[in-house]
Amino acid sequence: MKIKDSIQTATRGLNHAKLRSLLTMLGIVIGIASVILLMSIGSSAQSLILDQVKGIGSNLIFVVPGATKGSRFSSPASTQGIIIKTLVEGDVDALRREAVAAKVTAEVRGQAKAVYENNDATVTYEGITAEFFPMRNFSTVKGFSFTNNDVASFNHVAVLGQAIAETLFGDIDPVGKLFRLRDVQFRVIGVLEKKGLGPFGIDQDALVLIPITVARKQLLGIDYYNAITVQASDAYNIEFAKSRISDVLRQSHRITNPDKDDFTIRTQEDALSLLGNITSILKIFLTAIASISLIVGGIGIMNIMFVSVVERTREIGLRKAVGATNSDILQQFLWEAVILTFIGGLVGIFIGSLFTVLTYFAVTRFAGIDWVFSLPISAVLLAVAVSTVIGVVFGIYPAYRASRLNPTEALRYE
Amino acid sequence: MISLKNLGKIYSDDDTDTTALQDISFEIKKGEFVSVMGPSGSGKSTLLHILSFLDRPTSGSYTFSGKSINDLSDIELARIRNKEMGFVFQAFNLLSRASVYENVEMPLIYSVDLPAGERAELVRKAIEAVGLKEKTFVEAGRLSGGQKQRVAIARALVNDPNVIFADEPTGNLDSKSGAQIMEILDDLHNAGRTIILVTHETYTAEFADRRIQLKDGLVEVDEATKHDGNRKEFFK
Ligand SMILES: Nc1ncnc2c1ncn2[C@@H]1O[C@H](COP(=O)(O)OP(=O)(O)O)[C@@H](O)[C@H]1O
Ligand SMILES: [Mg+2]
Numbered sequence: 001m002k003i004k005d006s007i008q009t010a011t012r013g014l015n016h017a018k019l020r021s022l023l024t025m026l027g028i029v030i031g032i033a034s035v036i037l038l039m040s041i042g043s044s045a046q047s048l049i050l051d052q053v054k055g056i057g058s059n060l061i062f063v064v065p066g067a068t069k070g071s072r073f074s075s076p077a078s079t080q081g082i083i084i085k086t087l088v089e090g091d092v093d094a095l096r097r098e099a100v101a102a103k104v105t106a107e108v109r110g111q112a113k114a115v116y117e118n119n120d121a122t123v124t125y126e127g128i129t130a131e132f133f134p135m136r137n138f139s140t141v142k143g144f145s146f147t148n149n150d151v152a153s154f155n156h157v158a159v160l161g162q163a164i165a166e167t168l169f170g171d172i173d174p175v176g177k178l179f180r181l182r183d184v185q186f187r188v189i190g191v192l193e194k195k196g197l198g199p200f201g202i203d204q205d206a207l208v209l210i211p212i213t214v215a216r217k218q219l220l221g222i223d224y225y226n227a228i229t230v231q232a233s234d235a236y237n238i239e240f241a242k243s244r245i246s247d248v249l250r251q252s253h254r255i256t257n258p259d260k261d262d263f264t265i266r267t268q269e270d271a272l273s274l275l276g277n278i279t280s281i282l283k284i285f286l287t288a289i290a291s292i293s294l295i296v297g298g299i300g301i302m303n304i305m306f307v308s309v310v311e312r313t314r315e316i317g318l319r320k321a322v323g324a325t326n327s328d329i330l331q332q333f334l335w336e337a338v339i340l341t342f343i344g345g346l347v348g349i350f351i352g353s354l355f356t357v358l359t360y361f362a363v364t365r366f367a368g369i370d371w372v373f374s375l376p377i378s379a380v381l382l383a384v385a386v387s388t389v390i391g392v393v394f395g396i397y398p399a400y401r402a403s404r405l406n407p408t409e410a411l412r413y414e
Numbered sequence: 415m416i417s418l419k420n421l422g423k424i425y426s427d428d429d430t431d432t433t434a435l436q437d438i439s440f441e442i443k444k445g446e447f448v449s450v451m452g453p454s455g456s457g458k459s460t461l462l463h464i465l466s467f468l469d470r471p472t473s474g475s476y477t478f479s480g481k482s483i484n485d486l487s488d489i490e491l492a493r494i495r496n497k498e499m500g501f502v503f504q505a506f507n508l509l510s511r512a513s514v515y516e517n518v519e520m521p522l523i524y525s526v527d528l529p530a531g532e533r534a535e536l537v538r539k540a541i542e543a544v545g546l547k548e549k550t551f552v553e554a555g556r557l558s559g560g561q562k563q564r565v566a567i568a569r570a571l572v573n574d575p576n577v578i579f580a581d582e583p584t585g586n587l588d589s590k591s592g593a594q595i596m597e598i599l600d601d602l603h604n605a606g607r608t609i610i611l612v613t614h615e616t617y618t619a620e621f622a623d624r625r626i627q628l629k630d631g632l633v634e635v636d637e638a639t640k641h642d643g644n645r646k647e648f649f650k
Contacts, residue, residue, distance in 0.1 A: 002530070005523040016511035318507045321468055322569070323496025323524035325489050408463045411503065 001328045010335035017308070024304045025344035027297030028390065032348025032383045033355065035290040039379035040356040042283035047372035049279055053271050057136050059102075060268045061242055063087065063228040063249065068264040085224035086253065086262040094252045095230055100241040102233040105131040106225040108215050114208060116168040116179040123164055125181060125208040127215025133159075135231045138209075143175035143190035151211040154218070158186040163205035165191045182219055186210060196370075238267055294386060297344075298394040305337060305398035309405075316402050317410025330403035337395020338388055345387030349380055415576070415608060416442040416465060421474035423460050423631075434460040436631040438474070442610065444576065447603040449619035449639070450612045452628035458612045459581055461628065465610060466499050466579045467491040479576075496524050500570030504582040506562040508569075510555030514546060517554050518568045525573060540572040541565075544598060560591025567598055577608040584618055596621050 014021040065084035087106070095104045108127040113120055126132075130148040133139065138159075146157045158181070165174050165188075174188040195204035216222055232241035242265055249263050250256070309316070316329055324332075356375050363371040423435040434457045442448055450458050463469040464476060467483065476483045479498065483491070500521075508517050518540050522533045541550055544564035549557065554565055563583055570578050580599065584592035600621050603609050613619050620639055627635035 001524055001526070004530075009523060012512060012516060016509065314505075314507055315509060318501075319520065319524070320492070321466070321495065321501050322521040323492050323573075325492045325524075328524060407468045411468075411507065 001324070001331065003331075006328070006331040006335050007339070009332050010339055013312075013332065013336055014339060020304060020308065021340060024301050025340050025347070027300035028294070028341050028344030028387055029297075029348040029351060031290070031294030031297035032345050032387050033352035034293050035287060035383055035386070036349055036352025036375070036379055037355045037359070038286040038290040039283065039382075040352075040375050041359065042279070042286045043374040043376050043379075044360075044372050046276070046279035046283060047374060048370065049275050050272055051370075051372065053268060053275060055137070057231065057268070059232040059234065059238060059241075060135065061230040061232055061238070061245060062266045062268075063091075063230065063245065064264050064266070065224070065226070065262065066264060067261050084262070085222075087225040087228055088223065089225075090252055091249055092225070092228060094248050095228065095245065098244060098248055100233055100236045100244045101230045103131040103135050103231040105129045105135060105229050106212055107132070107227045107229065108212060108220060108222065109226045110215065110220050112182040112219065114164070114168060114179055114181050116174075116177065119168045119170070121164060121167045123181070123206065123208045125158075125210055125215065125219070127210055127212035127219075129212055131231075132209070132229070135229060138192055138195070140190035141193045142173065143188070145190050145209075146211060151213050154213050155211060156184065156186045156214060157189045157211065159190040159192060159209040160188055161192050161203075161205040161207040162194045163203065164208060181208065181210070184214075184218055238269060242267055291386075294390060298341075298390040301337060301341065301390070302394040302398060305333065305395060306401070308336075309333065309398050309402040312402075313405060313410045313413040316405050317407045317413065320405070320407035321411065326403040329405075330399045333399030333402045334392065334395050337399065338391035341387040341391030341395075342384070345384050348387065349383050352383070415444040415479055417477045419475045421464065421471045421476055423457070423464060423469070424472045434631055435464075435471070438631075438633055440626065440633060440636055442608065444608055445603075445606055446624060447600075447609045447622040448611070448624045448626060449622035450610065450626050450628065451614060451616075451619055452634070454614070456628040457631040458628055460631075462579055462581050462610065462612050466501065466577075467495050492524070493526070496521055497573060498576045500567075500573065500575040500578040502563070502566050502570050502578065502580040502583045504585040506559075506566050506586070508554040508562055508565055510553065512554060513551045514541060514554055514557070514565050514568075515550050517565055518572050520569060521573045536572050536574075540568040543571060544568045558591070559587050560594055563587060563591065563595050564598065567595065571602070575607070577610065578602060579610050581612045582614070583611070584613070584615065592618065 065087045089106075092104055092106045095101050105128055109124065110127075111122060111124050114123045129151050130146060133145045138145070140159060141162075143159075145159050146155065149155075150157050158179075160168070160174060168174065168179060169177065174191060177188050178185050179188065180186070192205070192207070192209075230241070230245060232238055236244075246258075246261070246265055250258070250261065253262055255261060319329060319332075353375055357373075360371055360373045363369050418441070419439050421435060421438040422433070425432040425434055438461065450461060452458050460469070464471050464483075465478075467478070470483060478494070481494070486494070509520075515537055519533060519537045522528055522536060538550075541547055544567050546561060546564055546568065549561065554562060557565065563586075566583075578599070583595055583599070587595065596618055599609055599611065603621075609622070611618070611622060619625055620641060622639050625635065625637060625639050626633060
């Protein structure tokens with residue numbers, strides 16, 4: 001029997017039992033649609049998260065105090081609530097002299113109550129140097145950011161995130177106004193553009209940025225830093241810059257054995273690859289969940305095909321009587337299963353894509369998130385392949401059973 | 415063309431053995447019209463299934479056109495059924511949701527050496543031969559019993575077979591439709607085809623030249639048909 005005839009026979013068979021065909025297909029449609037939807041949500045979420053990390057700046061290298069045990073993805077001790085005082089002013093000066101470092105900023109962090117007239121709020125403030133603004137792509141929509149002159153002269157100036165500006169000042173223009181942070185007076189000189197949620201869920205609009213000198217000496221009373229950020233020069237390879245920075249810090253900390261490092265260096269790429277790994281696992285997880293519905297759909301197909309084989313016992317006997325071989329019958333039923341799952345796959349892709357588009361609009365319109373529309377071609381191809389394979393896998397056994405029917409008994413079947 | 419020697423068939427189920435045919439020997443020449451008669455359970459259908467290569471004997475030998483069934487593979491049997499045999503059943507066995515055309519075409523799609531371009535013409539001729547031209551694209555399930563059996567005959571004819579096997583083709587029909595079917599079979603016989611008809615009605619058996627009577631899986635009578643007028647009566 002020619003393949004064309006096999007396919008035509010199968011198509012006619014499906015056509016002659018439209019309702020049964022549609023019901024059989026339903027399971028696959030739902031399965032494929034959910035695979036498409038969840039894969040696309042997974043990869044949109046991945047782009048969203050990775051874009052946020054890329055968005056904090058370029059070529060950034062983060063130095064935090066304390067060593068990290070384990071792999072390069074483990075979290076440094078300093079992020080676990082332990083106070084480590086190893087990063088000091090001398091480190092920043094030494095790094096500023098390095099050619100690999102285009103810009104260097106240090107940071108200290110604290111929490112305090114901010115008060116303006118009758119409004120108050122508990123805020124996270126960051127003491128930084130002026131380089132912080134260009135390094136992190138922070139620009140002001142009102143007023144200005146402060147300069148290293150302000151830093152050096154201990155000026156009590158502050159740049160506010162949008163959200164905290166609104167909490168404290170409401171409709172009033174905050175630029176030029178005085179507010180208190182832990183009973184120290186600051187003058188607002190600028191308001192940042194809206195940044196939204198930063199990486200790791202930090203609300204960048206709630207930040208209060210002040211000169212590092214003031215924060216360190218007058219608010220916190222400490223002489224170490226919570227972090228140093230270096231922007232590597234474009235002229236150097238980022239990994240080279242990273243190792244150069246390690247050398248400089250070891251030298252100024254008088255460390256000879258790298259195993260005894262009292263600091264941890266992470267590049268933006270490290271963060272990206274860590275988050276890339278996490279989000280890939282998320283994607284796989286989502287796909288696995290959706291695949292369960294595909295398997296259920298496949299079992300549904302097998303079920304209905306068994307019923308169909310029994311119902312069509314006489315047809316099978318007849319076909320054998322007029323000259324169909326076992327393999328002709330096997331092919332016919334296998335084609336029926338594959339055609340069903342293939343069409344079910346296409347319909348599922350269509351419906352899944354439709355829901356992907358709807359999700360995109362829902363998330364961008366109503367949740368206001370910069371959702372990245374993503375309908376990976378790999379997901380589509382995978383869906384077509386998987387649905388066809390499901391047709392073969394779950395169709396072959398019923399088809400085999402059909403092909404083995406004894407024609408005389410089949411013709412006798414009532 | 416057909417030759418049986420000491421043919422036997424025992425159905426072995428899980429624990430019981432049923433002897434359907436014990437020891438059958440006869441020959442059928444090309445162009446003969448043979449009726450197979452006998453009480454229910456005497457082995458008529460079993461014999462027909464073996465003659466038509468749908469089943470294999472458990473003992474004895476059967477040669478068709480010089481080829482012994484014992485030497486042929488299942489695939490070869492299917493080829494021969496397809497090319498040289500036509501089937502008509504009591505229960506019509508049509509695909510009721512398919513059109514008359516699709517039903518009649520069915521044997522041709524399993525004909526490996528027939529060019530697809532010649533199919534339509536063969537199907538058309540076969541449908542015309544049974545007088546159902548205007549029903550060509552009607553769903554088979556919508557036809558009357560007599561029309562259905564004519565579709566089944568067209569399907570049996572479409573491959574231009576040498577032998578037509580008919581198992582009680584008039585059993586489910588009223589006498590008028592039955593008569594039409596018998597006339598068509600008679601015409602096919604007159605055109606030179608071998609016809610083997612299983613029936614329990616003496617008046618349909620009278621269309622045949624020869625009657626093989628079975629009893630308990632054995633040939634009880636094998637003789638030329640006596641035309642005693644029943645056939646004429648049937649046509650009134
Ligand atoms: N597939 C089968 N399995 C077991 N026994 C069978 C089978 N087919 C027929 N028989 C038995 O073989 C005998 C002959 O049956 P059959 O050839 O159908 O007779 P007829 O067509 O003359 O009524 C009966 O006893 C029947 O029950
Ligand atoms: Mg019978």
